[in-house]
Amino acid sequence: MDVINFYGYNFRWLNLLDLAIVIFLIIQLYRLLKGSLAFNIFLGLLCIYAAYFLVRALKMPILTNVLQNFINVGLIAIIIIFQPEIRKFLLVLGKKTPLSKDSFLTKLFLPDRFKSYKEEEHIINEIITAIGHMAASQTGALIVLATTYRVKFDTASSIPIDGNVSAKLIESIFEKNAPLHDGALIIVGNKILAAKVILPLSENPNLPTRIGMRHRSAVGITEHSDNLAICVSEERGTISYAEDGILTQDVSLEELKVKLYETLVEGL
Incomplete structure (x- = not known):
């Protein structure tokens, strides 16, 4: 069964996987930024994204365009502002890959x-x-x-x-x-x-x-x-x-x- 019907809405398994991956990434970012000065900026960006999806669902074209342009420009600002956090996030993510030093494959081939x-x-x-x-x-x-x-x-x-x-x-x-x-x-x-x-x-x-x-x-x-x-x-x-x-x-x-x-x- 590829499609799930939930209160009249159809969801594919890939939609659920997509949502699960996004939730996982948000949780990891929250754990990474919690307690740092960048945490408040992270919460502000989440509010902007939430407002964007809300006004788009309510079909408010002017606010949708304004927030869309802000998000497009904001992606570059995010990379600049969160450069140290992004570097640390990728470092933590790299530790959990199949070829990382702590992985099963590495220990298997390097006993x-x-x-x-x-x-x-x-x-x-x-x-x-x-x-x-x-x-x-x-x-x-x-x-x-x-x-x-x-x-x-x-x-x-x-x-x-x-x-x-x-x-x-x-x-x-x-x-x-x-x-x-x-x-x-x-x-x-x-x-x-x-x-x-x-x-x-x-x-x-x-x-x-x-x-x-x-x-x-x-x-x-x-x-x-x-x-x-x-x-x-x-x-x-x-x-x-x-x-x-x-x-x-x-x-x-x-x-x-x-x-x-x-x-x-x-x-x-």
Whole structure:
């Protein structure tokens, strides 16, 4: 049966599928934009679209033409205004494709038994050791692990390192009187790429008001990129991490180690 009759209206299965896809996309956009400054703009655009379909159904030609022209021009404005959100949405969507790193097909053709995790385990142990020592001494730190691609940052303010990941090197960089302790440390693969990196601050109004610039930077760098940012609070010595724009606070070393394994090992 290709056609469904509902109170005198005929619907095809493809119409229902079309509606389901639109609802799914709207829900994903809502989850992506909720809590951001772009959320109110998103609601305004939904109201305009709803008004357009209403006046068209009521056969009001003047308002229909006005809203139609506004929507046509507004598509370009949407791309400009929501450029960071569109980028993040496509990034999240790409993770769920059949060929993404977490998909069944990828795991089928790249089984775990053919992988060697010795290097990743060494990096995780070095990071955990450094984080543990800095948390105990209340040494503030911000470490960014670039997972799928090289994180973009301001090279003018950063200091290139290009050194192997080691606990002693990480701790020496964030030592309170060291010249490189301000800013973030960037790790790409098995190398410390740079230190003293200035990162963008998150503008999410739902973040706790008591957090400082270090934590806001951690959230900011993960809002539009597929990275993991780890923070050590200088005031309390607590450990937090940010991923996909979400800040998880007061985690234990064991919880952080699990997250690092998920990012560096299971994410391969």
